[in-house]
Structures are given as structure tokens and as C-alpha cells.
Amino acid sequence: MSRLPTRAPLAALLLVSTSALAFDVKDQIGPDPVLPAIHQYLLPPMHLSKVVGWKAGEKPDVAPGLKVEAFATGLQHPRSVYVLPNGDVLVVESKGPDLQPVQRPKDFIMSVVEKWVTNGGDVGESNRITLLRDAKGDGKPELRRTFLTDLRSPFGVALIGSDFYVANTDALVRYPYKEGDEQITDIGQEVLKLPGGPIDHHWTKSLVASPDGKLLYVGVGSNSNIVENGIQAEENRAAIWEVDPQTKRWRLFATGLRNPNGLCFEPQTKALWTVVNERDELGPNLVPDYMTSVKDGGFYGWPYSYYGQHLDPRVMPQRPDLVARAIIPDYALSSHVAPLGMTFDTADSLPARYKGGAFVGEHGSWNRPEFNGYKVVFVPFKDGKPIDTAQDVVTGFLNAQGEARGRPVGIALDKTGALLIADDVGNTVWRVTAAQQQSQAEPKTP
Amino acid sequence: MAAPEPSAALRYWERPYYRPLRSLAASCVVGALATDATYVLTANTIWVDFSDWLLFVAAGLGVLALIVGLVELVARRRHWILRPPAISAVLDIVVLAVVVANNLVHSRDGWTSVVPWGIALSGLAAFVLILSEWSQRTTRALVYVEGVA
Numbered sequence: 001m002s003r004l005p006t007r008a009p010l011a012a013l014l015l016v017s018t019s020a021l022a023f024d025v026k027d028q029i030g031p032d033p034v035l036p037a038i039h040q041y042l043l044p045p046m047h048l049s050k051v052v053g054w055k056a057g058e059k060p061d062v063a064p065g066l067k068v069e070a071f072a073t074g075l076q077h078p079r080s081v082y083v084l085p086n087g088d089v090l091v092v093e094s095k096g097p098d099l100q101p102v103q104r105p106k107d108f109i110m111s112v113v114e115k116w117v118t119n120g121g122d123v124g125e126s127n128r129i130t131l132l133r134d135a136k137g138d139g140k141p142e143l144r145r146t147f148l149t150d151l152r153s154p155f156g157v158a159l160i161g162s163d164f165y166v167a168n169t170d171a172l173v174r175y176p177y178k179e180g181d182e183q184i185t186d187i188g189q190e191v192l193k194l195p196g197g198p199i200d201h202h203w204t205k206s207l208v209a210s211p212d213g214k215l216l217y218v219g220v221g222s223n224s225n226i227v228e229n230g231i232q233a234e235e236n237r238a239a240i241w242e243v244d245p246q247t248k249r250w251r252l253f254a255t256g257l258r259n260p261n262g263l264c265f266e267p268q269t270k271a272l273w274t275v276v277n278e279r280d281e282l283g284p285n286l287v288p289d290y291m292t293s294v295k296d297g298g299f300y301g302w303p304y305s306y307y308g309q310h311l312d313p314r315v316m317p318q319r320p321d322l323v324a325r326a327i328i329p330d331y332a333l334s335s336h337v338a339p340l341g342m343t344f345d346t347a348d349s350l351p352a353r354y355k356g357g358a359f360v361g362e363h364g365s366w367n368r369p370e371f372n373g374y375k376v377v378f379v380p381f382k383d384g385k386p387i388d389t390a391q392d393v394v395t396g397f398l399n400a401q402g403e404a405r406g407r408p409v410g411i412a413l414d415k416t417g418a419l420l421i422a423d424d425v426g427n428t429v430w431r432v433t434a435a436q437q438q439s440q441a442e443p444k445t446p
Numbered sequence: 447m448a449a450p451e452p453s454a455a456l457r458y459w460e461r462p463y464y465r466p467l468r469s470l471a472a473s474c475v476v477g478a479l480a481t482d483a484t485y486v487l488t489a490n491t492i493w494v495d496f497s498d499w500l501l502f503v504a505a506g507l508g509v510l511a512l513i514v515g516l517v518e519l520v521a522r523r524r525h526w527i528l529r530p531p532a533i534s535a536v537l538d539i540v541v542l543a544v545v546v547a548n549n550l551v552h553s554r555d556g557w558t559s560v561v562p563w564g565i566a567l568s569g570l571a572a573f574v575l576i577l578s579e580w581s582q583r584t585t586r587a588l589v590y591v592e593g594v595a
Contacts, residue, residue, distance in 0.1 A: 040554055040558055041554070042547075042550040042551065043550060043553075044553065044554075103495050104494075104495045104498040104499065105498055105499065105502040105549075105553075106498065106553045224555070225555050226555045226556050227491070227555075227556060228491055228494070228555040228556050228559075229491065230490070230491045230492065281554065281555060312556075313557065313558050314554070314555055314556030314557050314558045314559075315556055315557065316489045316556070316557035316561075317489055
């Protein structure tokens with residue numbers, strides 16, 4: 001409230017003169033988002049997109065200079081993609097643990113509405129990892145093998161040397177891997193328990209290895225929207241854990257991050273970055289989801305406050321001591337876009353404008369009147385900091401009727417530098433490459 | 447025309463159902479005020495869950511009582527003496543409306559599902575309920591004296 005964004009007067013005028021629907025979401029993209037007044041609902045809007053899937057030949061739209069093809073189809077809820085050193089692509093297929101008990105009538109009603117809208121999504125075995133080998137790098141994998149099965153709602157994976165780590169929703173597990181393996185049959189060894197059931201509200205455990213290969217960072221989401229399940233349920237949650245997998249020593253690296261995903265290291269500064277899903281039910285334009293560098297020991301507000309010292313009145317008792325040191329995140333992505341994946345462009349094969357910046361997979365909103373997200377955006381970086389507004393890279397996950405053909409989640413660069421996108425309701429992995437012909441033709445255009 | 451002979455053993459479709467349904471719903475309304483107050487004193491979220499369920503059941507039983515009451519109003523025209531006074535029926539409907547609104551307020555997450563509007567509506571519903579009870583004292587006395595029910 002003390003921090004007045006430069007565009008606030010204009011936004012205030014807009015809010016006064018027109019309805020909240022006229023709010024420009026662009027005002028919430030960047031380092032200094034406009035934060036309107038809190039609006040608590042009598043009826044929380046549930047505006048979910050009906051899942052229709054991709055018809056044969058349909059594919060998302062891409063920004064100029066790019067092209068997109070399906071890399072693999074017929075998957076079971078692919079949530080994240082990971083590229084092994086030899087170029088093999090791992091697709092983590094995962095279903096939520098569905099443990100959340102009905103604690104109050106709202107849980108019951110919301111689950112009925114969600115099931116009604118997202119029908120047809122449950123089509124078979126999931127909770128496994130599929131390996132795709134595209135040795136030629138032409139976007140058409142010659143080999144498809146089930147790499148690892150019997151996982152428990154996995155999300156993040158990471159390879160350190162010959163140790164392959166899987167972040168299940170309730171435990172970090174290590175498996176032996178050697179280059180070229182097409183399958184892991186070892187039962188694995190549990191390194192560390194992670195906060196799972198009995199509620200397990202935000203269940204995805206994002207995972208990344210430090211650049212020196214010594215430590216692992218695990219994103220652990222909160223167990224509620226805004227501690228309505230009690231503060232006891234939030235122990236060691238809404239945080240990024242730092243784990244030494246050899247000694248099993250772990251600590252909370254940063255806290256107050258409601259649902260951190262897409263953990264990765266910025267290539268220039270080697271700082272840890274994350275995208276975070278912020279809290280719901282304070283209005284269609286609160287609270288903006290964000291991406292941020294993560295400081296050791298940093299507290300980022302949840303649940304007590306957002307964007308620094310903006311108090312959340314739903315939390316009692318408050319913690320002024322924590323709020324006083326709450327860090328303002330680096331870059332807002334706008335409200336309810338649900339970012340779940342992020343990766344930096346560290347290769348040279350996509351157009352030069354993307355070099356060094358971050359791609360973000362936005363799963364899409366379900367609780368604001370107008371859809372937001374449902375696309376992959378690009379945020380340019382300079383000297384390790386995001387600059388400029390986000391640009392659309394891959395869109396068209398919603399059709400003209402607002403039905404979901406797909407929803408992007410985790411993203412990664414393959415060994416050729418192409419962008420891979422896990423689409424968990426389209427059950428597809430998309431591959432975005434440069435449209436070479438166009439880049440050659442560009443100088444000829446007047 | 448002679449009044450129908452009073453019978454001690456009413457068959458099940460002849461029994462009055464509005465009163466017990468209304469009593470159950472009313473208990474939940476008063477209960478929700480108590481659990482809301484406990485939440486305000488303790489800030490322990492389990493008490494909001496209790497309030498949510500009590501209000502949910504109160505609204506469900508309240509709607510059922512309203513429907514049954516309307517049916518009985520028509521079906522028991524001859525037992526007019528059992529009928530609550532109009533003012534009580536109006537107050538009961540006010541309670542039901544407040545309880546439905548309070549369900550929405552309580553569907554919010556955390557402290558602001560109760561403070562200030564949630565507990566205020568719980569208190570208002572309980573208060574109007576007491577007014578409604580008080581407005582029926584004449585009917586009760588009559589029923590007791592006549593021994594109809």
C-alpha cells in the first residue's frame with residue numbers, strides 16, 4: 001500500500017469508471033503490478049474451461065518465426081519434461097493424489113463442479129515416466145519406452161551423475177541410471193520424505209539440481225488456499241527445500257512461496273528462480289502470480305501478506321514480524337494464470353530475441369470471469385533481471401468457444417534447443433522450433 | 447358438521463412434520479452461532495468447519511421445512527388451530543434467507559468468513575429465531591389447553 005505503482009492513477013480511473021472486467025491484465029505484467037482493492041466474493045466464481053482435447057491435425061498457434069509440431073501424443077497427463085544428457089526426453093505423466101478430504105460443504109461442491117467440467121480426462125494408467133528418443137533431432141522420436149512406473153504423483157525429476165531423482169508427491173526417491181538406459185527396473189531408494197497426505201492440496205513437487213550437482217532444490221506447495229485447513233497443515237510447506245542427497249540433510253531455503261514450481265537457474269547469475277501460484281478469492285485481479293529469484297532465507301509473504309506488506313485479512317493470527325521482512329517478488333505474470341513451468345533459453349536454435357530469457361508455461365485460470373493464461377509466454381532478461389513485458393509464444397490452447405484443447409504445464413529445451421511443452425489435458429508434448437525459411441526470407445522483406 | 451374424532455394414534459402421513467424439521471434446523475442455527483463465537487475466541491479453523499456444516503444442514507432442513515410446511519398448510523386446513531401465526535412464518539422465512547446468505551459468507555476462506563459478517567449473520571438468525579418462537583406463545587397455549595396435538 002505504501003508502494004505506489006507508476007500506472008496506479010490510470011488504473012484507479014479505469015476501476016472507478018468501468019467494471020472490474022475492464023481491468024487491463026497487462027497492468028499486472030512486470031516488476032511493478034497494479035494491485036486493486038481486495039474484493040471478497042459471496043459466490044466464488046468457478047469458470048473452468050471444458051476439456052475437449054485436440055482434434056486430428058489441430059495444434060497451438062505460435063509467435064512469428066516459430067513452428068510447432070506434436071512431439072508425442074496419447075500420453076497420460078504429461079506434467080513435466082526433462083532432457084537427459086544424451087538427448088533422451090523424459091515425460092513425467094502424473095495424476096494428483098486426490099487425497100483432500102471433504103472438510104466442509106465448499107470442498108464437496110467445488111469438487112463436483114470440477115469433475116463435471118474436466119470429465120474425460122481420466123483415460124488410463126499414469127504416474128509413470130515415458131522415454132522418447134529422437135536421436136536425429138527431427139522432432140519425430142524413433143523410440144518410445146515406459147522408463148519408470150509405479151510412482152506416486154511425480155512431478156520433478158533431476159539427474160546428478162548416475163543418480164536419477166524423482167520427486168514424488170510424498171518422497172524424494174533415487175534410482176541408478178547410466179547413459180543410454182531405456183528403462184529403470186530398480187525399485188529405488190527413498191532419500192527423504194516430503195509433505196504429502198492426508199490433505200496434500202498443492203501436490204506438485206518441483207525439482208532441480210544445483211549447477212555444481214551437490215544439492216537439490218524441491219518446491220513444496222501450501223496445503224490450502226489461505227490456511228483454511230489450519231496453520232498446522234502448513235508445516236514445512238509453501239517453501240523451497242534445499243536437500244543434500246548424499247547426507248539427507250535438508251533445510252528450508254526460502255518460505256512464504258504459496259505454490260512454487262518450475263525451479264531453474266538463471267544462466268548468467270546462476271540464481272535460483274521459480275514461478276509461484278498466488279492466493280485466490282480476493283478478486284479476479286488479485287493476487288498476481290509471479291516469477292522471482294529466490295534468496296537464501298527469504299520470506300515471500302504467504303500466507304500473511306502479498307507483494308511485500310499487503311496484508312491478507314483472512315489470516316488470523318497475523319505475523320507482523322514476518323510481514324516486515326516479506327520480499328517483493330521480481331516480476332508479476334498477472335492474476336490466476338497458474339504458472340507451473342519455467343525454463344531459460346540457453347541454446348542458439350530459437351530466434352535470437354529469445355536468447356537468455358525465460359519461457360513460462362501458464363496452465364490457465366479457473367476462478368476469474370475471463371480466462372487468463374492458457375499459453376506459454378516469454379519474459380526477456382538482461383543481466384539476470386527480467387526486462388520488458390511478457391510476450392506470447394504459444395497460444396491457442398483454448399478454442400474460440402473457450403473450451404480447453406490443451407493446457408501447458410512443464411517446459412524444457414531439448415538437445416537441439418527446441419522448446420518442449422507438456423500439455424496435461426491435451427495429453428501431448430509439443431515441440432517448438434524456429435521456422436527456418438522465414439528467418440532467411442526476413443532480409444528480403446521491404 | 448361434526449369435527450373429526452381426535453385419535454391418539456395418528457398414521458404417519460397424518461403426523462405434523464413441519465415442527466420437528468423446523469426444530470432441527472433451528473438447533474443448527476443456534477449451534478452455528480456457538481461455533482462461530484468459539485472460532486472468534488480461538489482462531490482455530492476447525493470451528494469454522496463446524497459452522498459451515500451446521501449452516502449447510504440448517505439451510506437444507508430449512509428449505510425442507512418450508513416445503514413440508516406449505517404442504518401441511520393446505521392438507522391440514524381443518525387443523526387450523528395447529529397453524530403458527532403468520533408473523534412467525536414470516537420470521538422463519540427471514541431466518542432461512544439469512545442462513546442461506548450466511549452459507550455464502552462462510553464459504554470464504556479463513557478469518558473473514560466469520561469476522562465480521564459471518565458471526566453477525568449467525569447472531570441475526572438466532573435473534574430472529576427467538577422472535578419467531580416468542581410470537582408463537584399464543585398457539586402453544588391453545589394447543590396445550592385444547593390438547594389437540
